[in-house]
Amino acid sequence: MRAFEVTGAAVSTLGDVLGSETIDASDAQAARLDEVQFDLGEGPCWDALRHSAPVLEPDLRTRASSSWPAFAAAIGDDRIGALFAFPLQVGPLKIGAVDMYSLIPAVLDPTQSKRASEMADLVARRVLQDALSRSSDEYTDDVGNPYSRRIVHQATGVVLAQLDISADDARLVIQGHAFSNDRSMMDVSRDILDGRIDFSVRQGRIEESE
The missing domain is CATH 3.30.450.40 (GAF domain)
Known part of the structure; x- marks a missing residue:
């Protein structure tokens, strides 16, 4: 104001x-x-x-x-x-x-x-x-699992490239997607690395496949 x-x-x-x-x-x-x-x-x-x-x-x-x-x-x-x-x-x-x-x-x-x-x-x-x-630590940290952190780090790099945004914002995208779908960051990160979730915007929508 x-x-x-x-x-x-x-x-x-x-x-x-x-x-x-x-x-x-x-x-x-x-x-x-x-x-x-x-x-x-x-x-x-x-x-x-x-x-x-x-x-x-x-x-x-x-x-x-x-x-x-x-x-x-x-x-x-x-x-x-x-x-x-x-x-x-x-x-x-x-x-x-x-x-x-x-x-x-x-x-x-x-x-x-x-x-x-x-x-x-x-x-x-x-x-x-x-x-x-304010949500569960499941969405904001990776429960101290080094393997989990590597997965999230790798997925962050993928999202960064897909959306041309900063690493911090890419991680926020993964966190927000996990939170809104009641999933863990590790599960979402696996789907990103396996190509089942692609945040690239095509024709006005995010591609996501099962």
């Missing part, structure tokens, strides 16, 4: 990886905008996550009804002027969204939008790291 001229902001998880939940909100209105989108399954946060791209609505009062009719009807009395949503994503893992609202119509220029996207990338890593740290 200090970086952009907005009234409020919220960070939320969405979808299957971490579930749908408001992690933090600047005020009750920001939290309500999240809750409405959770309940209805539509809105700028869902679109940002679905398309892996920012959603910028500078004049919500005149244009929201065509994009999100149920959401627009639900917040019609809230008098929101503008709403901006940025996806939280680590590699192919779609985690949630950051949304910012203004009580009056407002515009984010390309430089501001780029800066907000960069900030959302940092938030995404923190959100995923925090979620994994």
Whole structure:
């Protein structure tokens, strides 16, 4: 909020990886905008996550009804002027969204939008790291097994090459996939090394075969 001229902001998880939940909100209105989108399954946060791209609505009062009719009807009395949503994503893992609202119509220029996207990338890593740290050690460590660590290390290198991301982010992708599928990192790593899981994005989806 200090970086952009907005009234409020919220960070939320969405979808299957971490579930749908408001992690933090600047005020009750920001939290309500999240809750409405959770309940209805539509809105700028869902679109940002679905398309892996920012959603910028500078004049919500005149244009929201065509994009999100149920959401627009639900917040019609809230008098929101503008709403901006940025996806939280680590590699192919779609985690949630950051949304910012203004009580009056407002515009984010390309430089501001780029800066907000960069900030959302940092938030995404923190959100995923925090979620994994609260989960079982099965997903965040390898139970002290040196062989297991070698497998995860090798799989991290494969994912790094597939997605052209850092080693830390590649490991987060493996952790997040294991967590969301209730599997161990070692099992997922074996599937990666055997070619049963391929995080390369082809035609908008991750390849995974049994």
